[in-house]
């Protein structure tokens with residue numbers, strides 16, 4: 001979502017006559033569009049901000065803008081004033097449209113210390129209605145590549161107990177379908193082959209106006225856009241992923257058969273503490289339904305280890321479910337307490353040592369499964385959308401299957417944007433590899 005928001009920020013500056021600099025050293029303005037989901041991401045930003053001043057070596061600093069979710073955290077503004085007072089502008093994710101104007105103010109009046117545009121607290125946002133900025137009339141900088149992002153909704157109403165997002169991104173607001181359809185039509189006419197729909201919980205799309213037009217309907221409408229090749233979406237919530245949505249994906253031509261379903265934990269006790277709204281049995285039921293309706297679909301997940309109170313028994317419940325469901329891949333995380341969330345205040349925090357041990361075990365188990373599944377694809381033909389030259393061998397190109405597996409194509413000829421068939425000759429944990437396949441080429 002930040003990448004997509006950054007394209008809007010770039011577009012706004014271009015409208016004002018700015019151009020994109022190739023590196024920080026030649027910039028008049030530096031915007032850091034930040035994430036607050038994990039402590040480590042936040043620390044990297046503070047460290048980078050510190051280095052920017054050092055790199056200027058006493059010369060004139062560009063106007064530095066801290067944008068995105070970090071700016072929305074209550075403690076950030078004070079920390080900027082204390083630690084990096086040369087940051088001139090701080091703007092929450094719901095106010096990025098104000099950045100050029102604030103930068104202009106900062107340039108014209110250097111005596112103004114820190115200019116801010118952040119949303120009121122969550123309770124205030126609910127009282128006064130939405131504080132979300134929607135991108136309908138905002139420009140976006142042109143990007144290269146075969147894939148484009150389209151944000152279909154902002155914010156989240158779920159309050160998973162470990163997550164800071166509902167506090168910094170605000171209440172859920174779905175965009176009107178007609179604007180989404182128009183944006184996708186424009187991107188397709190510009191030559192983008194793949195469209196990825198974005199939202200904190202795309203399956204809840206449309207529940208806020210509650211007019212009966214939901215995610216399944218949106219997918220059906222986008223599927224019918226002439227020229228569209230592939231549709232993906234990110235992120236799903238298993239609680240809100242209905243059978244109707246699965247059916248709609250099954251019946252579509254262009255929605256990819258890849259389901260990323262964040263499990264987070266395989267223990268019912270921990271899922272309850274996380275406030276996830278489903279049980280391991282319900283999650284298993286959803287995966288079974290997907291596999292029964294769309295054979296060959298890939299299913300990936302996110303898992304957090306070391307949530308407060310997680311015992312070895314809870315963790316083994318997760319391992320058991322991972323072995324049972326055999327995910328194609330998993331993003332695995334150590335629980336990161338975020339100040340302001342319910343989980344950060346919970347007792348029974350798990351020790352660093354236990355968290356690391358559990359993560360290592362989970363990664364080992366999942367990697368074996370991933371490799372096993374990939375090896376089972378050797379000898380198959382995979383439809384692959386070529387994205388870019390391969391980093392290791394520029395004579396090869398790389399792309400993705402509809403199931404979102406990385407493919408290295410060893411034939412000369414295919415270029416980004418081409419959809420080709422690849423015969424898989426080799427596979428590892430992270431890739432499939434082989435030459436282009438044509439009928440009668442074997």
Ligand code: SF4
Pocket residue numbers: 156157158159160163164165166200201237
């Ligand atoms: S669904 Fe839960 S994890 Fe996802 S953004 Fe909302 S609160 Fe965070």
